[in-house]
Amino acid sequence: MNLPSRPVDQRFEGSDRERARLTALLESLPTAAALFQRDGYVVTANARGRALFVVDEHAPLSAQHYKVVLQQFGAPALDAMRQALNGQPVDLGLMPFGRDGRIAELQLSVFDHDLLLVSAADVTQREAERARAARAELELRAILDLTPSSVRVVDVSGRIQQTNDNAAREHESRQPLTVRELWELDAPHDVANQRPLSFLDTPAMRALSGQTVRRQILEVRRLGGRRVLESFASPMHGDDGRITGVLLLDRDVTDRERLEQLLREQEGASSTRPTAAQNEQELERLVEERSRALIALQEEQVRERRLSAVGQLAAGVMHDVNNALNPIMAAAYLLRHHAESPEAVRDYADRIRKAAEIGAATASRVGRFIRQEPVHPGGDVEVDLSHLAEEVLDLTEPMRLQRSSESREVRIVRMFSDRAITRGLPGEIREALLNLVQNAIDAMPDGGTLTVRTAVDGGDACLAVRDTGVGMSAEVRERAFEPFFTTKGAKGSGLGLAEVYGIARRHRGTATISSVIGRGTEVVVRFPLLAVSLPVAVVEEVPDTLPRRILVVEDHDDGREFLRRILQGDGHDVVAVASCAEAREALASLQHAPFDLMLTDVGLPDGNGWELVKQAKAEYPAIRVGVITGWEPSVGPEEADGAEFVLRKPLRAPELKAHIAGKHTPAQTIE
Structure with a gap:
């Protein structure tokens, strides 16, 4: 890096006393700070600045230029500094620095007409906490929306801070903003005591006073009519033990209550008939009705547990996928801005590949958890x-x-x-x-x-x-x-x-x-235990030296285009289509120069990839067929009849090339 040079006597013109005053002023700041002259050289810096910026402790500060001092903040900081020295307005903010993913908040201001003040604070922990809070908010939102009950989060002042979709649909004419407005709209009736429910006796107000409310039966005005609810309320506490709010949960049990009431009325009517109550047919009918009611209640509880489990699984998957997508987006941005550097391009491409593999591992993890059938021979x-x-x-x-x-x-x-x-x-x-x-x-x-x-x-x-x-x-x-x-x-x-x-x-x-x-x-x-050791199949990156005519069947536009480019890059003649109908048309149109290989997805817009494999093998027995799928490849030998290999997305190019070259042992499933 070529830096301008000048005689020492042309640097900062202030006295040593003035420089000491400026240094003391910077030391009073809570952030790293440095003063620069209009020519870009340092006047002074505080201790935090010398620790955070790139400062040579063995050289005078007045001989150090901003291109070195601020270099760890990258091109955006250097460009902004150059603009400021030229009198142009600048807008700095958060930017990465160092090699360990830290984040700094930079500010630049005119100290006087001759000097520029640059301050920086390491906000890595703050931004990480902010990201964790945002992620927790998204996960909570997903869980709340999957819950079949209506949920409301209330602060200590009685204001409703958050609701799920079920709660938002209950009062379409006017959404309550406070628990008092909710009480007014509901006009609740205490079913157990057969009286209107006062505001202070509502589950929300009882919870704000420190009580935990479990299964209070209320009749309220919701969804255009009178509904029966099981109401739950629990106080939320802060680190100091004080109540910070309330979580309200209302479960609509109108249909269940009506059924139970009907059963009670029927049982009461039966008891008034001295002879008919003994009728065997009537007893069987009552037993059958009660059994149906119990089964319906059990099914509702199973659905709630299943939805809760799905919500937890979705939150975990969302967390892992977001973690995988974050470096992909960052590397893609940096790849675009450093396209002229081959070394940087290779580095960012490797990072994207690794992050994609982490995302693929997450998908496999969920698939393994959901899937319970044994491993099929041939894929192991x-x-x-x-x-x-x-x-x-x-x-x-x-x-x-x-x-x-x-x-x-x-x-x-x-x-x-x-x-x-x-x-x-x-x-x-x-x-x-x-x-x-x-x-x-x-x-x-x-x-x-x-x-x-x-x-x-x-x-x-x-x-x-x-x-x-x-x-x-x-x-x-x-x-x-x-x-x-x-x-x-x-x-x-x-x-x-x-x-x-x-x-x-x-x-x-x-x-x-x-x-x-x-x-x-x-x-x-x-x-x-494996009694006899068998040879282990190894996937190697084997160059395909013979050009082949290949038909690609893939409905995802980007996936189809990238697969076509990979194959054409190896010299193959490729026809790429998006549906079963287009695939059959392509196979029929090239009978004079048939395809050597067909690569097909499983989920296609007009049919199933396995059916296409069977049709292609029946009409063109010489064609080789490979299946590429985004689902967990769990088919057995009888289902994969006709396919020489099955690969799971995201596709690994060396593995695909080995199969095309015929250098890989055919298998029914590949993990």
């Missing part, structure tokens, strides 16, 4: 549990070292057998073991011993993880494999051990837990 490979355990211990080494430095040491004990070999999906078994090791380290906040053991027990290949941590109670142990059950509070999703259990079941194995409070926990996962 030989798995050495000892080798896999060594990989996972290497991956979790930073976590172990951090825990050791924070408190006492977490020691590792390896007890591996060279015969603990099974068949399965390495990615899933690695994920299960990673969950177990992370849980074990979390269970030892004061340090301890982590033992990872592989062994052969009868016809099983066993994988065990044991810690010497806090242990589990009998109640926690019984629910440990239950989805969404967690003892980690906001830090846990409750899916870790549920995934372990599901992965063991899919591999025709079992998972068990033994634990003692204060002495630790051991989880043992058993897989069917």
Whole structure:
């Protein structure tokens, strides 16, 4: 970087006393600050500025230029500084700095007609807290909208701060802004005491006084008529224990109450008939009606639990997907602004690829949780549990070292057998073991011993993880494999051990837990033992040297275009279409020069990809067929008849090229 040079005597013209005064003034500021002359050289800086800016402590400040001092804030800060020195207005704000993702808030102002003041504050923690708060708000919004009841959040003054969609639909003519307006619109009637409900006796006001209201039956004016509600209210407390607001939940039980009332009336009428009450047919009718009512009530409760589970799953998935999308958007922005730098382009492209793989892993995680059928033969490979355990211990080494430095040491004990070999999906078994090791380290906040053991027990290949941590109670142990059950509070999703259990079941194995409070926990996962070692199929990036004529069937525009470009880049002749009808037309039109390969999606706008595969193989037996799908590839051999390989999106180009070149062992499913 070429910087202007000048004699020392032309730099800051003020006296040493004036410079000392300016330095003392900057020291009184709560942020990093530096004064610059109009030629860009530093006049003085406070201690925070010398620590945050790029300042050479071995050189005089007056010899240091803003292009060096502000260089860690990047081109936007340097451009803004240049404009300000030229007398142009500038607008600075948040910008990244350093290599660890920190964020600074920069401000630039004219100190006097000769000097410019630049101040900066590290707001990384503040922005992270703001992002976490925004994410929590979105997750709460999603959960509230999935809840079948009406929900209102009220502050301590009685103002309604938040509602879900069900609550917003109850008073379409005028939305209540306070609990008093809600009381006026509802005109509630206390069903138990058979009297109008006063404002001070409403669930909201009782909760604001510190009471918890459970299942108060009210008749209110909502949805254009009189409805019966089960009303719940709970006070919310701040860190100091004071009430900060109220959570109101109203469940509409009008239909259930009417049914129960009808049953009571029928039972009462039956009791007045001395002979008819004994009639067998009437008794059967009453039993049948009561059974239907109970079944309907049970189904409603099951629906509510299912919606609650879906809400928790959706919130977790939204959190993970947003985490994956954030670096993709940032890297795409930087890629656009640094397109002239090949090194930067490669770096940002790698970051985008890694973030996309994290998003794909999230989709696979949800798919594995939902899917329960066993792994189909042909999609699995030989798995050495000892080798896999060594990989996972290497991956979790930073976590172990951090825990050791924070408190006492977490020691590792390896007890591996060279015969603990099974068949399965390495990615899933690695994920299960990673969950177990992370849980074990979390269970030892004061340090301890982590033992990872592989062994052969009868016809099983066993994988065990044991810690010497806090242990589990009998109640926690019984629910440990239950989805969404967690003892980690906001830090846990409750899916870790549920995934372990599901992965063991899919591999025709079992998972068990033994634990003692204060002495630790051991989880043992058993897989069917592989008696004879089979060769492991390896996907290699093999160049396809023979150009082929390929038909691509993909309804997603961007996906179709990028796949076409990848294939054409390898010299293939590619025809890309978006539907089954267009695919059949393309196959028929090129009978004189038939296609060598057809790549098709499964979900197409006018049909199913598997049906298209069968039709293509029936009419053109010589054509090779590959299936690319965004769904979890869970088909068996009979369903995938005709397809040589099945790949899951997001597509990995080396794997696709290997299949096109015929260098990959055909399989029915590939994870």
